Every structure is written in structure tokens, then in C-alpha cells.
Amino acid sequence: MGAVKGLGHGAVMTIIENRKDGPYKSIFDMAKRIDLRAANKKSFEALALSGGFDGLGGENRAQFFYEFENGQIFLEQVVKYAQKFQENENSAQVSLFGEASDVQIPEPQLPICEDWGTMEKLKREKEVVGIYISGHPLDDYKKEMKFFCNANLAAMKDLTPLVNRELTFCGVITEARHMMSKANKPWGMFTMEDYEETYEFRMFGEDYLKFRHFLIPNTFLHAKVKIQQGWIDKNTGKPRDPRILFTAMSQLQDVMSQAAKKLTIELHVSEVLEERIELLKETLDKHQGDHRLYFNLKDHEEKISLDMSARLQKVNVTAELLEVLDQNEITYGVG
Structure with a gap:
């Protein structure tokens, strides 16, 4: 848990220590038992995003971030509920006979809402953990990768042996930028990720004008390229690094029906x-x-x-x- 961004050492320790008294039965049970001075709203959000509450009663992670009309999200209600419960437990509301007060604090109702899409859930998961845990964005496209790709992004690390070859590969775009050159010509750069590698591409001229509408973060992309010999260096007379010529692009979800x-x-x-x-x-x-x-x-x-x-x-x-x-x-x- 210490690797989860936003989950401090104090929060981790109070969760572990109180877990020794038995497994947490629900998110409410955990919130009531831990030290809320060490684990605050941010800690609860980090746990929810990383999947820490997946087995504690909720149907999906989006429920924990459901926003009510008053602007509160559900996790805030959970924390406030637990705070009131602990205040009640620690208060001096004891009768003359030494009996504890029977004040009951009802648990908040878990909201019903649609789950996030796979990409949204995994993106948020990676933001707090640094890696995908519950799956990978490309898991839904394994068949497209098997039958309609002949390369992966790792192959892009060394293009020299691939000169004059045509490659097809796929991945998810994690970042895209659209820019203008000093000559006032549009160009773009985008980062793709697959199971093994992350690679940054640059696209110029007709390639960019033809395919720029695909360069959107979180797009699942299938690309065809031809690796061409690099331009000849005028000073050395030798070819520079090989060039990537994009010949086709499509959204990965359309590949099966199209190809x-x-x-x-x-x-x-x-x-x-x-x-x-x-x-x-x-x-x-x-x-x-x-x-x-x-x-x-x-x-x-x-x-x-x-x-x-x-x-x-x-x-x-x-x-x-x-x-x-x-x-x-x-x-x-x-x-």
C-alpha cells in the first residue's frame, strides 16, 4: 500500500494495525475502526482509485466518487459518518448507571450509478499506483492484436533492421500534441503504449494532415507504417536514422469489421x-x-x-x- 500515491505512511499503518482485529467487512467497517487523523479523505480516494475497496461491498469504483446535489462525493459521507461514529463512541454520553449511550448512526446509502469505462478506470488506477493492476487497456483487443498486427512498439526501438518493411501495430494513445513549426507548418507528436513498451512518434507533412484526427489521448489505435531509409547526411554522405511513414490508421475497435x-x-x-x-x-x-x-x-x-x-x-x-x-x-x- 505504501506505493499508492496519496496514501501516507500513517494511513497505511492504521489500516494494517486495525486489520489485525479481523478482516474489514465493508468500507464503513474499515472507516469506523481506523484512526481518521491518519487516514483522511485523500487517503480514501487513493484506496478507491487503486481498487482497495473493490471487495468491500461496492459494485464499482464510480460509486465511491458519486457526487450528490450538495456537492459532496460518497467518500466524504463515509468519512463524516465514521467521524461521528467515533465521536459517539468516545463521548461522555454515559448514563448515571455507567451504561453506554444507545445512539445509532445509520450508514450512508451506497449510490447506484454506472461504472467508469475500462480506460477511465485503468487510467485513474495508474495515476495513483504507477502501473495497471486490475487489467490493461488493451485486454479487450487481444484478438485484433493477434490477427492484425505483425509488430509491437518494442520493435520501434531499433528501426535499422526493419528498413523497407511494412509493419502493423496497435496501442493506446496516452499523450498527443499538435504544434506549428517555425515555417508555420502543422505537425504533431503522440505517445503510444502497448503491453511491453511506450514509444513517442512524430508526424509531419501529409502524414499529419491525413491522420491528425486520430491523435487524441485514450484512443485505441491500429497503425500501418513503412520503414524507410533515413535522409542522406550532406556532411557524412551516410543515411540518418530510418524514417517512419504512416500509411494507414484506424480505431482499434473497427479493425475486426474492416480487416x-x-x-x-x-x-x-x-x-x-x-x-x-x-x-x-x-x-x-x-x-x-x-x-x-x-x-x-x-x-x-x-x-x-x-x-x-x-x-x-x-x-x-x-x-x-x-x-x-x-x-x-x-x-x-x-x-
């Missing part, structure tokens, strides 16, 4: 059973469309591979269809 042309179902002869075939038929019938459908039948023992096309049926290749195929352990390829 998919066919679906190939791979079957081993041992899988050609009536029940298995019926399941496959029902699945494909529910996802009819315009993409070509192929079957690849294999027999590893006989070293036979037979390709067949479905002349009477086409499918709609979507992430939903591929998810169903995955769930039923059906091997496939997308092209």
Missing part, C-alpha cells in the same frame, strides 16, 4: 463427431454475414491436411463469435 476477410475453422479428424459438428453449425448459423468460411481438416498421424471452403455459408467475424469459439475450444484463424 477481417475470412474465418478458418481448424478440426482434427478426432473432432469430427456429430455432437461437435452440430455445436459448430449452430454457432456459425447465429453469426451469418459476408466473410468467407473455410475448414482445415487435419490428421496428424497420417500427416494429412485438407482445406475446404463453405460455398453455401458465410459468417460475420466479430469478437463475439471468436469468444464463443474460444469457449468451446474450437481452433480458428482469421485473415
Whole structure:
């Protein structure tokens, strides 16, 4: 917890110490038990953003930051509730017979609201922790990365071996800037991030004019580039660093529908059973469309591979269809 931005040492220690008396049952239970002089509203916000309250009764993190008509957010109500509870516990409201007061303080009602989107949740998580914990922004696009990318951002670190090659890669734009050169020509720079690397691109001339509308933070981007030899240095006569020429860009969520042309179902002869075939038929019938459908039948023992096309049926290749195929352990390829 000490790595969470906004969560001081005192807050960490009081949470740990009071946890020794038993697991926290809810956010209210924790707030009542810890030292609120050490853990303030900012501490609660940091815990909520990092996922610290995910298992303590809330349905989503957005609930903790729900703003009421009076301008208060829910976490403020939690802290004030706990403060009143502790004041009541510590007060001298004791009867002549030494019995504690029975004043009851009701817990605030957890508001009902929609959760943040995946990108918003992970962005806020990274702001306080420095890394993604509960997932990665690209988790929803693993199939697009598998079938429609031939490189990742790590490849951009050394472009010399890639001269004259065409690369396709994807990532999320974390930062973008639009500027004017001294010659009064527009250009831009943007930072992309994938699972392994972060890379800063610069875009000039026609490339920038053609694709600048994609350069927006939190955009999931699929890009095609060609690596060209660098300009010749007049002083040395040698080429400078290779250049990146952008040839196409699209939002990652559109790639499957735009780039998919066919679906190939791979079957081993041992899988050609009536029940298995019926399941496959029902699945494909529910996802009819315009993409070509192929079957690849294999027999590893006989070293036979037979390709067949479905002349009477086409499918709609979507992430939903591929998810169903995955769930039923059906091997496939997308092209």
C-alpha cells in the first residue's frame, strides 16, 4: 500500500494495525475502526482509485466518487459518518448507571450509478499506483492484436533492421500534441503504449494532415507504417536514422469489421463427431454475414491436411463469435 500515491505512511499503518482485529467487512467497517487523523479523505480516494475497496461491498469504483446535489462525493459521507461514529463512541454520553449511550448512526446509502469505462478506470488506477493492476487497456483487443498486427512498439526501438518493411501495430494513445513549426507548418507528436513498451512518434507533412484526427489521448489505435531509409547526411554522405511513414490508421475497435476477410475453422479428424459438428453449425448459423468460411481438416498421424471452403455459408467475424469459439475450444484463424 505504501506505493499508492496519496496514501501516507500513517494511513497505511492504521489500516494494517486495525486489520489485525479481523478482516474489514465493508468500507464503513474499515472507516469506523481506523484512526481518521491518519487516514483522511485523500487517503480514501487513493484506496478507491487503486481498487482497495473493490471487495468491500461496492459494485464499482464510480460509486465511491458519486457526487450528490450538495456537492459532496460518497467518500466524504463515509468519512463524516465514521467521524461521528467515533465521536459517539468516545463521548461522555454515559448514563448515571455507567451504561453506554444507545445512539445509532445509520450508514450512508451506497449510490447506484454506472461504472467508469475500462480506460477511465485503468487510467485513474495508474495515476495513483504507477502501473495497471486490475487489467490493461488493451485486454479487450487481444484478438485484433493477434490477427492484425505483425509488430509491437518494442520493435520501434531499433528501426535499422526493419528498413523497407511494412509493419502493423496497435496501442493506446496516452499523450498527443499538435504544434506549428517555425515555417508555420502543422505537425504533431503522440505517445503510444502497448503491453511491453511506450514509444513517442512524430508526424509531419501529409502524414499529419491525413491522420491528425486520430491523435487524441485514450484512443485505441491500429497503425500501418513503412520503414524507410533515413535522409542522406550532406556532411557524412551516410543515411540518418530510418524514417517512419504512416500509411494507414484506424480505431482499434473497427479493425475486426474492416480487416477481417475470412474465418478458418481448424478440426482434427478426432473432432469430427456429430455432437461437435452440430455445436459448430449452430454457432456459425447465429453469426451469418459476408466473410468467407473455410475448414482445415487435419490428421496428424497420417500427416494429412485438407482445406475446404463453405460455398453455401458465410459468417460475420466479430469478437463475439471468436469468444464463443474460444469457449468451446474450437481452433480458428482469421485473415
